[in-house]
Amino acid sequence: MWAYTSKRLFLMLPTLLVVATVIFFLLRVVPGDIVELKLLGDGGMVSQATIDQERARLGLDQPLLVQYFNWMVGLVTFDFGTSMWTGRAVSEEIAGRLMLSIELAILASIVGLALGIVLGTLSALLRNTWVDHLIRLLTLGGMALPSFWIGMLIILFLLYIFDWLPPMTYTPFFTDPWANLSQLIWPALAVGYRYAAVVARLVRSSIMEVMNEDYIRTARAKGVYERLIIVRHAMRNALLPVVTLSGLEFAFLIGGLVVTEQVFNLNGIGKLFIDAIDNSDYVLIQSVVMLMAFIFIVVNLIVDLLYAALDPRIRY
């Protein structure tokens, strides 16, 4: 297991290297210069000297390979350069917002997994009853409705029913967990709904499959309580595919967060990314994209390792 883990960690490096290279060159294939695009974009009159100065400030006057080298060195030393728009260090811009977005991602995953597993199991055990039909309708809705719209509905609901809106300013969880959760649980619900729907569908079909296995019949023949059969025999096996799914769904989760942060006015990575794109701030864009790719790769690595740890049949 340890050999496998270290091998996978080691294999991550070339992937990250290629991803960083792709991002770097992708953002430089645009016709025209980024600085010209930014300064002359709206037909503004800017002198060549100003353009040259800006170019020098961003290091764009250097040869492409030198820029590439600097980007790579920057990645290793966590120095991603300075934002073209605000002039602050990119690492600073990201650090101030990362906590919120990561917390939101974790909350949304918890909401999605908990709801999805409970609803999926209920749906499978009460197959073809009204409960099952209702849950399946809910899950189909979760896959069809955009998370940002769900977010807007949640705000309307809170406003009309409780005459209350979640707080606008972010409080770190460890300062005041209650204030923190009362702000973040709503966007987490909005994003987690799709997650829950996908998980519930998978859990339903995999529990139905597992319930036909011989060892379930054996357990029943031994006289094991039905509840114990479900929790200890069926669910433990049925939940394995959920682990794989959660890695794949993570991309949707990030996407949902980027859009839903807008609805709830949350100043997270999603907002930073959208602002960066609005301002054509390429230094910031490449860093945020790199960060998201990095998180995606790490999450999928964790998922793979978790899978191996949970399923004794898999040994690397």
Added chain:
Amino acid sequence: MLPSTPGSATDAVAASLLPKAAGVERRPRPAWLRFMADEPLGAVGLLVVATLVVVVALARFIAPYDPLEVDFMAMLQAPSAAHIMGTDQMGRDVFSRLLYGGTTALSVGVISAFLGCTLGALIGTASAYFGGKIDLYVQRVNDIVLVFPGIVLAMVIVSLLGRGQVMGLDLNVILAIAIPIVPQVVRVIRSSALTLRELPYIDAARAAGFSHLRIICRHMAPNVMAIYLILLTVNIAQAILLEASLSFLGLGITEPKATWGLMLSGASQYYRDAPWLIIFPGIAIGVTVFAFNLLGDALRDWLDPRLRR
């Protein structure tokens, strides 16, 4: 992985897409009728999709108002007889905008899903056919693209290409939605085309001296057509959702065009007092995506021989 045994669903689809063999005495019921009979939920999906297409195609005759007509005397009006879904912050009729928004959603969704799936299917089939080093390189590139979440990739593409239009079509937005679809389709199509590659008739085609292109297009592609159809349907749903999200963020279709995502983002300052501004576009997105998902699920059940009753 669809075995192409005679009479399997793959052949049924492939046959329905290829010219009919001559001399068939009694014509079997057309495939879509059999599909509707076998899959009631899929039939519902198909009916909803068909209705949407008709309604959207007739938008200019059904819509009571010009979707872009600003009326400052009638701003933010609740639904009434004159405006059945109310008016927005600029006095535009929500119902008319919804109909025209449907045109954008369906055209952008279908075109981008079609582009992404077709390109992905071709690359996937070719990759499996050539195998060896080519296959290896294609897969590595594919894995790299898959590292970027779809919407993030789409946003970067829009910011790189700008929001240019070609002949009234938002080509760059379509590309931005189509490109993230490609690697997902490549992965699925490749794995099922790999099993085809080993079949004797491909060897026979090669021995007959057919060109690579001909073998890929005429001999392999028809046999992955079933999976292609499923992927296409499901990805239309995803593409419509993605277009709504991009437009909502201001990175997709731009004003004054009416799209569901734009209607939602335009309402973000006002919907707390005027909920009709968001209720109807959200339901429109939901129903459309729901119908395509339903259709995709039913197609999968119907075309996958392992699940057949």
